[in-house]
Amino acid sequence: MYYDFMLNMGDNACVNILRLLNEETTHQLQRTVISDLLGLTNYQLNKYLVVLNEDLATVSDEAPSFIDEVNKGTWTGHNVTTYITQKIYLLYIKRSSLYPVFEFRAFYDNQEVKASVYAQEHFQTESTFYKNDRKLKKLLNEQHFHTVAGISQETEFVTRLRLFQLYYTTYTGIEQPLPELNTLSDQLITALKPLLVSDLKPTQTVKLETLLKVWVLRQQNHNLLTTERLSANLRDDTYHAISDALQRTLGSKFPVSTAEADYLFSFLLTQGFLGLNDIPYIEQNFPMATKLAKGFIKQLTDKSVLTADTDIMATGLYKQLLAVDLQFTTFISPKQISFFKTLYPTFDLLIRNFLSTLKQRVSFELSERMVVNLYFSYMFCLINTIPTTNIKDRVFICVDFSEGALYTNYVIRSLQAFDHAHIVIQRQLTDETNIYISDFRSMAVTVPQIIWLDPPTSQDWSELADVILDIKRDQLSRLFPDYDWSDQDPTSI
Structure with a gap:
């Protein structure tokens, strides 16, 4: 949001x-x-x-x-x-006139804090404050602030998600949000650190700090979760150690209920803070995430876009998909999709088909933003795990310059930037060659030829990209003869 x-x-x-x-x-x-x-x-x-x-x-x-x-x-x-x-x-x-009202309603309205005093502290009259309050309520309803499509959770859960989004994305890297909680959040992180994965990254520390501050302030304001969301088998020794650390640190401020401990443990687990991400653990405790990951793997193999010798489990794709689907089922810019659709059309097709099936399930009411996030998550899983050698729609480019090995190596190094787009660079012409790049046209070469007399210009690169796309389109037409690639809107999933 x-x-x-x-x-x-x-x-x-x-x-x-x-x-x-x-x-x-x-x-x-x-x-x-x-x-x-x-x-x-x-x-x-x-x-x-x-x-x-x-x-x-x-x-x-x-x-x-x-x-x-x-x-x-x-x-x-x-x-x-x-x-x-x-x-x-x-x-x-x-400096927004609505922001003081927003924070008051989020964290202080159920405490012994009078709206009139809070308004004065933030340079607003009482009448202006209440006027802004009415305006804010209307805007929050229009923005569906308290609901998220696809998340069947109590309102308090969604409200915390919205608050976390605001403070994490708006403050990160600039200043600490909600500074009145700095000391307490530091104490909580110190108490939890021995139970978390070693050497938290800076982004992880900021994420945890922000979540803890929202979590504490909502409870102090008597906005509590009531739903216990974890099964008994997940409340293991790690869970109880975390719950005990929270109780000791918070002391007499407020007790941590099972529902609240479940909430924080779920966050730590799905965000990778606990290191409990081995496949058997997830498969045993999170059947829906497992079902989604296995469903995507089945579609990938059914579509036959990979070579016959691909060992899908050895790539690590399944484990990455489990991590993505674990976050999606537990917690939950479109313009860039066209870029990935162009570079990885087969991956794009697989992901679109899978998400289309997912959207039709009654249990998953997906918003546009959720669909886009899943699209990129699956795309990065595939790119990071499936080697070019296992992809059928590769483009083989032979580089052969008369100026000798030095210049040929220079061009090859430049072309290697395309490696992530399933491009294979060759030094010798073979039966697999799709494009031939040289400084002279050869009558013996039957595949498309790109002639570069000098260091390639932007126009030269553009010409090469066009030829690569033409070849990819031809390959895709053969791989998927019944699929219409021409009228696919890249931003509609």
Whole structure:
């Protein structure tokens, strides 16, 4: 979920302008394009340009970040990085008139904290605070904040998921969220560390810290989970050790119920904090995740896109799929799909077919974002585990330059960047060769030839990419004669 709906109107426009500039390789955009895409007038653009530059000066690092219009009609962003955009977004979230109301309702409204006092502490009158409260409630309902398609869980579970998403994605790498819990979260992590996998990565520490803070604050606000979600066999020695560590650290603040211990243990397990990810353990305790992983493996083998000698279990794909499906069944940008569809069309086909089947199951009501996340998770599993040698739709490219081995090696090293796209580089022409690259055309070669007289230009690479795609399309037509590749919308799954 994106939280732009909580931003003040002008700030919302400013961050969208910054995102547009950041997405451009040159960090340049025509004023008219920005106006058309965001529906802004020239007056608004002029105003927001001033505001943006003031805010960019606030969040700039050593190298200043700013936007200028030296060439009339063209906006150019300087040092407009993803990190700077994230810092601006956090700045805008924190100065949103709705944000104090959001935090009050999330963490303090059931405690001995008066709304009027909280409003005054955040520079709002009581009447303004209640007006913003009504507005926020309406927006949260419109955004389906308390429900997630495909997750059949109590409202409190979903609310915590939303809160975790907000604080983890908005604050990560910039500053610690909910600083009033810093000391307690540090104590909890210290108590849990001996029971977790050694050497937590920085991202894992931040993720755990954020989850613990939301978990504690919701309980302190008397927003409790009531559903016990783990079977008795999962409450093993590790589970009880974690539960005891939580009870000791929290002391008299509040007792940790079985439902709350189940919740935290599930998070630690599915996010890989416990190291309990061996195949027999997951298969025994998580039948739905196991069923999904085995279903995907069956489709992969049934479609015959791999060579006959492929040992699917030896690739490690099954274990990675179990990890993906474990997170999906326990917890739960589309534009980039077209990139992977082009490079890995057979993987794309398999994943689409599997997700299409999954969407038809009554037990899985999948939102678009969930489907996209699963698409990328499965795609990365396949890319990371299935070697090019086991793929049938490979493209063999023979490199043969008359200038000798040095130049040939240079071109080969350049082409090896394509290795992940199931490209096989050859030094000798064979019966398998699909493309021949040289500095002279050869009458003895019958496959498509690419002629590069000098170091390849961008046009040369573009020509090669077109030929590769033509060959892949031809191969796919033979592998899947009944499948229509022409009218497939890459962003619809």
